[in-house]
Amino acid sequence: MPNVKFRASRRTLTSHAGLSIIGQCLETAGVDSIDGRFPTSVGTRTSDVVKSYLGLLCLGMSDYDAIENFRRDKPFQQLLTLQKVPSTATLRQRLEKLASNDLQARTAAWSTTLLSLSEAPITAETSHVCLDIDTFVMDNSNSHKEGVSRTYKNVDGYTPIAAYLGNEGWCLGLELRPGKQHTMNESNAFLERVLPRAQKLTEQPILVREDSGFDSKAHLALLEHHRETFAEESRQLDYIVKWNPRRSARDDLDTWCAVAEDYWQDVRPGKRQAVWVQSVSVTDEGVDHVINRVMRLVERTTQPDGQFLLEPEYELEGWWTSLDDAPEAVITHYKAHATHEQFHSEIKTDLDLERLPSGKFATNDLILHLAQLAYNILRLMGQLGMTGEISPVRHPAKRRRLRTVLQELVHRAALVIHKARQVILDFGQDNGRMTVLQTLRTRLRYPRAALC
Template sequence: MARFKLKESKKELTSYAGLALIGQCLEVVNVEALVDGGIPVSQGIKTSELVKTTVGLLSIGKSDFEAVEPFREDRFFKQALAVRKVPGSVWLRQRLDRVSGSLLEPLDDCSVRLIERTEAPITPHKGYVCLDMDTFVMDQSGTKKEEVSRTYQGVDGYTPVAAYLGNEGWCIGLELRPGRWHSSLEIDYFLERLFPRVERLVAPSLPVLLRKDSAFDSAKLLFAVADEKIRWAAMARGFEYLIKWNPRKQDKTAWVEQAEAAGAFVEKRPGKREALMTLNVDRAWKKQTRPFRLVIRIIERTTNKHGQMLLLPDVELEGWWTSLDEPEETVIERYRDHGTHEQFHSEFKTDLDLERLPSGKFETNDCLLRMGMLAYNCLRLIGQLGLTGNLAPIRHPAKRRRLRTVLQEIMYRAAQVIRKARQWWLDLGHASPVAKVFAYLQKRLVVQPGFASG
């Protein structure tokens, strides 16, 4: 096998050319205006530079504080992210510990600004812009970090709550929560912060469909989303909800008898029958009672798929609270697509390497997670604009690209860094397949007309 000879030169190279596009995303957001005004410093590194540095690291899949050390003297890293000085790992950790509480709200606004100012595509699914909300588990086993406790998956960690908008999966809400918290605990406060962002981002002509799983089945939350529907209706806008029913201690035999009495069962195959029903159920909260539509599906199996007889019938009971005025089959089909959000959770934990949060302080980890939300949206935007159109490298058709694909195709692109005539250049190589993509993204990642540059 032929061996390559090694050579060192004075040429400046980078293996993260995509950071130049992340810097443009941060320029669109105008992090300085959002952060430095509320958290000023008399000297040294600005708070906005801490944010830019951390988001830059997260956007190339590096979540540890120590990962910043190789970039402290990297001229391209500084130029791409528009930072004067890159902090060391110790300084970065200590500064974030001090300012993390003040950064939470500005970081949330950063993600909304990015989507809003670039006029990022927010596409509906079968007529509705879907807003998917759920909690997920971040395993922190073997650590002594603040608020790490037993989660519903039986591991020690955190259970953050996240909200994703549209077919693209824009993350417009991500907050860290102690592992022991139930999914619905204090979730009404999260909704109060979430709904104005949805109202701000979604076009008035498009209706919104909120989808949640059975962990959020409570009278309090049903009343909250019903009130939100009324508020949107007053603005001549559409808002609907679809929430999985939690049957808890329901008597399945009684439900089968009720379906039989209504004549709702339909035989799907020998040994399997299915019933769909719609009920109006009164729910009570704080001395108020309201009717809610409940779609019920009952599946009874007396034989398995191989034709083997079962000793006892296997009964599957499911239900959905909804404001949709659609047939039961359509309601169930709309909820089935809700499972797509599980992929977005995994992208945070694997592609951005945020499964194990680096700090021992809860508030700092919450701040880092929201910076991860901004990095996620930056990468999602680059993927949607650059890797789904005609200029993209040849791949299978898709309505969105996974963050890992964006990292491999764009972020981890090698280039030669050239500075001449007081200008910075990136030499992507001869006949580079992504050179046109880079050029297009540089033109597209700017504040769109109609938005102030401040």
């Protein structure tokens, strides 16, 4: 075993050189403007409180106590351009106060500003840029936090709602909900908030994709209304919403089999399916809408290994859609909707937000709104710095997980040098990461006038 010795010196080191890019993204997003809306005469500035917690989230930490490790960390303060790093008590109390003053209404604009000014790549799924909306479960069992209740996953926690744009998964909305709240409750208002943000970021046709929890007459009517509004502006909006057959439709198999009689196709021995389109009249508040519904009925008489079943098994599915594509193409479009489950996972694990830190619902809601910006910052670093030729050696991918960005770009050691009123990060022989971070800093550099 080598003879290892430890030594301290006066040199300033940081293990989070990626904070230099994070601080620049916060400046581009306009987080500093919050001081004009929430001024303070004494104590820590409001922007310092918010940026300090955003810095923690971008490092994969969510607990208030984690800030204590950075109170005497000079690079953390300098790279995030903070006048002062708050204490644990100050961080908790000020976030609770900001939540009661409805800071949430301003945070979504930060993400839109960042993605717009940085010209974030937004790629389409074939002909449309997809806007995936869904709820997910955050397990907060064995806690007495406000709003924690039984979820549809049979655990105690929350069921927040999120919206992701494009194949990259840019988060355009992330709002907290009590665990027992039904998916459709307040979802129309959420859609009203999210669609304008998507319009600002892309001029391509938008395809809204949602699961069967959003199957309601009022929601389908709202989507049809927005389609007409988009058309008046020479824009295109389409949607695919999974059909919820309810019990009456599932029990009436004889009728469905009779309708499918002319559409049966063999998939394999012992399995056949019928796919067809039907027009359905949907009435909401006295207004009729004729909407297409793609239907698929699957009949199985044997298992894939050839084992015969005692009775045929039937599986009935449907999708409300405004697309004119073939039924099989509509089903294929909806299958890609499952990708958003990975984005939920990254928020809960990579940002350490499975169990939210506060006991107050409004504060946890604010934290999720801040997490939306932290998520987009790390996603932006991954898309701009880890998918091209300058990327550190990794297997080819269209999108990098947030944890990979944390490992490769954020948690990088550097020597901090102060010279001629400049802060220099010396990476030693790690030229690869230095090149990536330098490229990101150049790409994300914008004049302050652009933020006005």
